[in-house]
Amino acid sequence: MISTIDPRIMTFEQANLAPNDYKSEVHPIWCPGCGDFGVLSSFYKAVSEMHIPTERLVVASGIGCSGRFPAFVHAYGFHGTHGRVLPLATGIKMANPELVVVAAGGDGDAFSIGMGHLPHAIRRNVDITYIVMDNEIYGLTKGQASPTSPVGMERKASPYGTVETPLNPLLLALARGATWVGRGFSSKPKELVELIKQAMQHKGFSFLQVYSPCVTFYDTYDHFKQVTQPLPADHNSRDKMSAMKYAMSDETLYLGVYYQEERPTFDEGYAAKRAKAHAENYGVPQILSRFTR
Amino acid sequence: MREFIDGAEAIARGAFAAGCNFFAGYPITPATPILLRMLRELPKTSGVGIQGEDEIASIGMCLGAAMTGAKAMTATSGPGLSLYSENIGLAITGEVPLVIVDVMRLGPATGGATTVSQGDVQFLRWVTSGGFPIIALCPSSIAECYSLTQHAFNLAERFRAPVFIATDKEMMSAQQSVNTDAFEKIEIINRVAAPAGGEFVPYQTKKLADIPAFAPIGGEQLTRLTGSMHDERGMLTKKTSAVNKTSRHLWQKIQAHRDELEFTKLDAQEGAATLVVSYGITARSATEAVRHTRAAGKLASSLIIQSLWPLPKRALRESMRGISRVIVPELNFGQYRQEVERIALSLDPRPEVIGVDRVDGELITPQEIEELFGRG
Numbered sequence: 001m002i003s004t005i006d007p008r009i010m011t012f013e014q015a016n017l018a019p020n021d022y023k024s025e026v027h028p029i030w031c032p033g034c035g036d037f038g039v040l041s042s043f044y045k046a047v048s049e050m051h052i053p054t055e056r057l058v059v060a061s062g063i064g065c066s067g068r069f070p071a072f073v074h075a076y077g078f079h080g081t082h083g084r085v086l087p088l089a090t091g092i093k094m095a096n097p098e099l100v101v102v103a104a105g106g107d108g109d110a111f112s113i114g115m116g117h118l119p120h121a122i123r124r125n126v127d128i129t130y131i132v133m134d135n136e137i138y139g140l141t142k143g144q145a146s147p148t149s150p151v152g153m154e155r156k157a158s159p160y161g162t163v164e165t166p167l168n169p170l171l172l173a174l175a176r177g178a179t180w181v182g183r184g185f186s187s188k189p190k191e192l193v194e195l196i197k198q199a200m201q202h203k204g205f206s207f208l209q210v211y212s213p214c215v216t217f218y219d220t221y222d223h224f225k226q227v228t229q230p231l232p233a234d235h236n237s238r239d240k241m242s243a244m245k246y247a248m249s250d251e252t253l254y255l256g257v258y259y260q261e262e263r264p265t266f267d268e269g270y271a272a273k274r275a276k277a278h279a280e281n282y283g284v285p286q287i288l289s290r291f292t293r
Numbered sequence: 294m295r296e297f298i299d300g301a302e303a304i305a306r307g308a309f310a311a312g313c314n315f316f317a318g319y320p321i322t323p324a325t326p327i328l329l330r331m332l333r334e335l336p337k338t339s340g341v342g343i344q345g346e347d348e349i350a351s352i353g354m355c356l357g358a359a360m361t362g363a364k365a366m367t368a369t370s371g372p373g374l375s376l377y378s379e380n381i382g383l384a385i386t387g388e389v390p391l392v393i394v395d396v397m398r399l400g401p402a403t404g405g406a407t408t409v410s411q412g413d414v415q416f417l418r419w420v421t422s423g424g425f426p427i428i429a430l431c432p433s434s435i436a437e438c439y440s441l442t443q444h445a446f447n448l449a450e451r452f453r454a455p456v457f458i459a460t461d462k463e464m465m466s467a468q469q470s471v472n473t474d475a476f477e478k479i480e481i482i483n484r485v486a487a488p489a490g491g492e493f494v495p496y497q498t499k500k501l502a503d504i505p506a507f508a509p510i511g512g513e514q515l516t517r518l519t520g521s522m523h524d525e526r527g528m529l530t531k532k533t534s535a536v537n538k539t540s541r542h543l544w545q546k547i548q549a550h551r552d553e554l555e556f557t558k559l560d561a562q563e564g565a566a567t568l569v570v571s572y573g574i575t576a577r578s579a580t581e582a583v584r585h586t587r588a589a590g591k592l593a594s595s596l597i598i599q600s601l602w603p604l605p606k607r608a609l610r611e612s613m614r615g616i617s618r619v620i621v622p623e624l625n626f627g628q629y630r631q632e633v634e635r636i637a638l639s640l641d642p643r644p645e646v647i648g649v650d651r652v653d654g655e656l657i658t659p660q661e662i663e664e665l666f667g668r669g
Contacts, residue, residue, distance in 0.1 A: 026528055058510055068529075074515065076510040077517030078357065079357070079521065080353070080383055081520050084353045085387050087354045087356075087357065090350075090357065091317065091356060092510055092511075093357075094341045095341060116349075117346065117349075120345075157580065202348075270341060274337075278337065
């Protein structure tokens with residue numbers, strides 16, 4: 001149940017494109033069986049069903065297997081630096097609020113090198129959607145533990161097992177004050193399409209964690225199939241305590257919309273700031289005349 | 294009219310005059326005065342000013358905004374420039390127009406936050422991986438803070454590249470009475486827009502040294518960029534011919550135009566055997582030293598460098614011809630002197646190159662330079 005739909009998505013001249021029309025000419029280089037394929041095809045379907053014109057859609061990313069996402073989408077693409085997708089996406093959105101901006105990446109990009117930016121994008125409530133494809137491992141660099149890897153993971157870079165407690169991305173996003181928080185699974189495409197749509201329709205910062213297993217370095221398909229299930233029907237996505245309770249569950253991993261609320265977005269806040277500044281009746285000519293009179 | 298302003302104010306005014314409409318920065322002494330002015334003035338326009346959570350975010354926001362067509366600027370000091378490094382590389386390879394002000398303070402690390410320095414001169418040249426050329430301008434007066442900032446935006450637009458303004462703590466913080474009516478207005482250049490219609494290839498150019506036409510994110514043409522080595526479509530590639538082309542293009546687009554990128558001020562005196570080559574705040578002492586030397590009836594020449602990078606080879610070579618001694622005063626261990634020495638090696642007769650290096654947080658006085666004029 002969505003109560004706030006980003007008005008910008010609704011006011012487009014609606015595109016009538018099939019999911020395949022959002023495919024770029026580049027075929028994904030991911031390993032056969034990578035969960036990211038499921039996320040990508042769900043994404044094509046979601047934007048198609050939302051009728052988003054390609055010339056309104058920006059996909060930005062950092063670095064990693066999932067960071068290659070923009071190359072495979074027929075839209076504006078910004079493949080940036082490792083961990084820095086949120087600043088890039090914030091700059092794009094703030095300079096042109098009419099655009100639908102999606103940030104995509106993996107758990108290393110989001111929760112390790114780029115973690116410093118996440119609380120601030122949340123705090124600002126930048127009106128973008130962040131899809132984090134979480135495989136609990138570094139795939140591109142060939143299998144090192146990530147911030148979401150379980151304790152005791154033995155890999156080449158952790159030959160004696162990791163000792164760090166994995167972080168809980170949902171709990172973190174909730175604690176920081178994210179206005180939309182959800183979780184999906186690449187093997188549940190029907191549900192994932194809905195989650196992507198809801199996340200993108202949310203006005204404000206939407207944080208979507210998607211379990212997207214790495215077949216090559218950490219095959220968790222069977223594990224996630226066993227431990228995931230939809231959020232219980234009695235969960236109210238307006239209830240942050242309930243969202244936090246389910247986010248803390250580590251035996252069963254729940255899928256669905258955990259939480260949503262409305263708060264002014266960063267560009268709305270900036271517009272208010274601008275109105276205040278304009279009250280002083282200043283424009284560029286006034287500033288310059290003051291400067292150079 | 295005469296106004297009592299500092300270099301930071303002049304840079305902010307220059308940015309507005311050039312059409313700057315996006316600024317993101319992180320507070321850092323001695324660059325904060327620029328941030329304060331931009332965040333105060335931008336909301337009064339249609340522009341956007343953001344205080345980022347750190348330097349990496351700040352330059353990242355500028356890159357995102359610039360690719361939607363904004364004219365973006367950020368300002369920092371040495372420690373922040375270190376953090377900008379990777380995204381500067383992204384701006385180079387993605388060909389993103391961007392103005393970056395580096396207000397130099399004493400390094401390394403935290404160094405001297407309120408201490409003047411010119412220690413970033415070579416750091417700016419090699420600021421990111423790959424060794425590709427960059428453009429850096431260096432004002433030595435309040436008026437030049439205004440004019441060179443406009444030039445910096447023009448060059449960023451024209452070359453689709455990050456352009457640096459190398460300045461220092463004294464230039465930014467010392468207020469001075471100046472005639473703002475005499476500030477130079479520069480004709481504004483905007484990036485060349487990709488023609489509408491037809492197939493758009495984001496990084497296609499006719500010649501290696503050409504600058505690709507720009508299509509903004511959100512414009513008529515779908516465009517993309519990547520920080521990875523890419524082909525003309527902006528798609529990641531490892532194909533050697535495409536990699537070679539992109540690498541050589543990023544080199545050529547600056548190097549082939551280096552003569553047009555020379556900004557210098559020569560004050561040559563017929564028959565003078567000594568030349569002082571200076572830049573930034575140090576140029577003021579050099580100018581005073583030359584004035585004093587001449588007043589004492591001796592001959593002296595001066596070359597002030599306004600474009601540190603690419604190295605203004607032509608102006609340096611011309612001004613050093615027939616000179617027997619070149620003095621290079623710098624607030625570092627001779628970072629620019631080594632460039633001047635390299636030029637001197639190619640000259641016959643070869644002038645002797647002497648440095649005045651100061652790294653104690655104080656300025657080089659005119660007397661320190663003047664003494665060297667007096668000798669020999």
